[in-house]
């Protein structure tokens with residue numbers, strides 16, 4: 222399977238209907254909602270195989286999304302991290318930004334481990350600073366048709382504790398007025414867990430210290446779904462009514 226994965230509107234519709242049937246806590250009547258489509262791309266990781274080959278594949282994804290029928294064309298696109306393979310590779314970053322301009326709708330990337338670390342593992346504050354300069358904020362909020370989307374920098378859950386604490390406080394703030402929204406989605410790079418919420422820490426999941434706090438907060442906040450990347454494959458599950466989708 223191609224490393225770059227696109228999720229079409231059908232999955233959103235699936236999550237939506239499940240919630241309307243009582244899986245979440247819609248504060249407003251389901252009948253008033255205007256459905257819409259969004260797309261998720263994860264791990265374009267320009268430079269992982271070969272710069273030009275990876276740029277071409279990413280551009281093909283942009284074309285595929287742009288040319289979807291108008292009825293299903295996404296309102297916006299989320300990119301759940303690993304925009305490039307090596308955060309120090311400037312040409313890779315330039316290629317990513319070049320393709321970004323080819324999308325005909327807004328695109329909202331957040332960073333993956335490869336975007337803010339020296340070797341995919343070791344967090345470097347200077348790389349986070351250059352990410353913010355080159356690609357924009359590493360955490361963000363999107364509001365669309367009574368839906369709230371919260372993008373996070375999941376590398377901070379394994380980075381300096383102070384930065385993780387700041388991000389967690391910010392996240393709590395965003396969820397404070399959750400009742401103003403019908404559906405709430407969180408998107409970040411690292412999955413919370415792979416098989417079991419109590420599994421040991423490893424490269425592909427979120428460290429247990431923050432994982433348990435996040436799961437508790439998401440459950441309390443009636444988060445509809447958590448959308449993540451990092452795995453380079455599609456998986457989905459359910460945790461206490463929260464849809465977990467990995468790409």
Ligand SMILES: [Zn+2]
Pocket residue numbers: 303333334335410450451452
């Ligand atoms: Zn990754």
